[in-house]
Amino acid sequence: MSTKKSMLDTPKKLVIKVLNRTKSSLKSVNGYALNTTEEVVSEGIIVAEQWQTVANKAIKGSLSLAATQQDIVFDALTGVKKHVMLSKKRFTKLIA
Template sequence: MATNKINTANFTKKVENAIKTVKSKANKANYYALNATEEVVTETISIATQWQQVTDKALKGGVKLLDNQQNLIFDTLESYKKHFVKGSKRLRKVFA
C-alpha cells in the first residue's frame, strides 16, 4: 500500500500565504472600520453642535418669553389690586 507523503515545504508556503492574506484582509477591514467610525463621530459632533446652537436660541427665547409673561402677570395683579381697593372703598360707602 502506497502512502502519500506531504511536501512540508509546499504546505508551509501555503500556510504562510494564507496567514499573509488574512493579515492583509484584516488590516483592510480594520482601516475601513476606523475610517467609518471616524466619519460617524465627526458627523455626530457636527450635528450635536448644530443642535446645541438651536437649543441655545430656544432657551434664550424661552427666557424672554418667561420674562414677558411674568411682567404681564404682575401688571394684571396690580390692576386687580387697584380695582379691588377702589371697589372696597365704594362698597364701604354704599353700606356705611
C-alpha cells in the same frame, strides 16, 4: 541529497499564505472601520454644534418671552389689586 519535497512543506506554505492573506484582509477591514468611525464622529460633532446653536437661540428667545409674560402677570395682578381695593371702598360705603 534528495530532490524530493517533503510532505510537510506544502501544507506549511499554504498555512503561511492563508495567514498572510488574513493579515492583509484584517488590516484593510481595520482601516475601513477606523475611517468610518472617524467620519461618524466628525458628523456627530458637526450636528451637535448645529443643535447647540439652535438651543442657544431657543433659550435666549424663551428668556425674553418669559420676561414679557412675567411683566404681563404683574401688570394683571396690579390691576386686580386696584380693582379689589376700589370694590372694598364701594362695598364699605354701601354697608356703612
